[in-house]
Amino acid sequence: xxxINLGKDNSVLNNFMAQMRDxxxxxxxxxxxxxxxRIGEIFAYEIxxxxxxxxxxxxxxxxxxxxxxLDTPVxxxxxxxxxxxxxxxxxxxxxxxxxxxxxAYRKYDRGDSFHINIEYSSSPVLDGKVLILADTMLATxxxxxxxxxxxxxxxxxxxxxxxxxxxxxxxxxxxMKTMGDDITLWVAAIDEELTSRSYxxxxxxxAGDLAYGDKI
Numbered sequence: 001x002x003x004i005n006l007g008k009d010n011s012v013l014n015n016f017m018a019q020m021r022d023x024x025x026x027x028x029x030x031x032x033x034x035x036x037x038r039i040g041e042i043f044a045y046e047i048x049x050x051x052x053x054x055x056x057x058x059x060x061x062x063x064x065x066x067x068x069x070l071d072t073p074v075x076x077x078x079x080x081x082x083x084x085x086x087x088x089x090x091x092x093x094x095x096x097x098x099x100x101x102x103x104a105y106r107k108y109d110r111g112d113s114f115h116i117n118i119e120y121s122s123s124p125v126l127d128g129k130v131l132i133l134a135d136t137m138l139a140t141x142x143x144x145x146x147x148x149x150x151x152x153x154x155x156x157x158x159x160x161x162x163x164x165x166x167x168x169x170x171x172x173x174x175x176m177k178t179m180g181d182d183i184t185l186w187v188a189a190i191d192e193e194l195t196s197r198s199y200x201x202x203x204x205x206x207a208g209d210l211a212y213g214d215k216i
Contacts, residue, residue, distance in 0.1 A: 001179040003172060006046065007188040013042050017165065017188050021204045032210045033085040036136060036165070040089020043163045043186050047132060048093065050161075050184075070096075073129040075157070079104050079147050080120075082136040082208035086163065090132055097132070098124045100154075102147040116143045118150055126155035136207035138164040138187070139198045141171035145178060161186060166204060168194045 006013055016035040019025045026032050051072040058065045077100035078087035091097060100123035104116055131151065135144055144162065162175075165188040172190060179185075193201035209215065 001176050001181065002184045003176070003187065004046075004184060005187050005190060006042070011042075013039060013188055016042075020165075020210075021202065023205075026204065026210050029211060029213065036085035036207075036211065037089040037092070039165050039188065040086040040134065040163070041093050042089075043086075043134075043165075044090040044093035044132075046186065047161050047163075051130065070094075074098070075100055075124055075126055075129050075131050077102065077123065077131060077133045077147075077151055079133075079135040079143060082206075082211060083134050085211060086134045086136055086165070090134060090163070094132070098129075100124065100126075100131075100151055102150055104143045104147050116146050118146055121147075121150050123151050123154045126151065126157045128158050129155075131157035131160045132163060133160060134163040136165060136211075137200060137203070138167035138171040138175075139194065139200050140168070141174040141178075144171075145175065148179075157182075160184075165189070166191065166200060168192075168200045170194045 007017065016039050020032060020035050051070055053068040054071050055066045056069045058067050074094050074097040076087060076090045076094060076097040078084060080101055080103045102118060103120035104118045133148055138144060160183045162183060162185045167187045167190050169190055169192045175185060191200050191203060195201060
């Protein structure tokens, strides 16, 4: 698996990440969702540069222009619910992509241990297509790995791009060991610390709650 950290280079992406992390600014749910959406757009643009294109003849008011246009069939997938704004940002730029959704959550056992439950998934056939799997945070990597495996039951993607704006170093290391060479992980920041309950530090909090409100 290849890892690309866009946050290493100076760009407006880091402004959006700073606002999402800020404990005061992140209280504005609309702004939090919008920042996630804008980050999704940035990742979609960068991923689009890796896809296949062919030249099409476009008739303009004054003539004919040869324009390289996207040919690659894309499926944009996300893990509910925190990934929805990120998913929308990807669709804003890759507007002809099909969509897939997976509902996954932590089910806590005794102490700090937990397992991942997947209750729902919906996906088109993935065979021969490029899969873009987006989730806001990558803490342990367990939920994303399970979601990926569940989606691959509906076919084998030609290539997979995983988009996670914030990841822990532990999760990146885990996925490096478990994911294949036909996958690229795109991140905007990698945090070194993971608590005993698998929360990223400094992190940004619970992305789902920040985007959509507290859950029971």
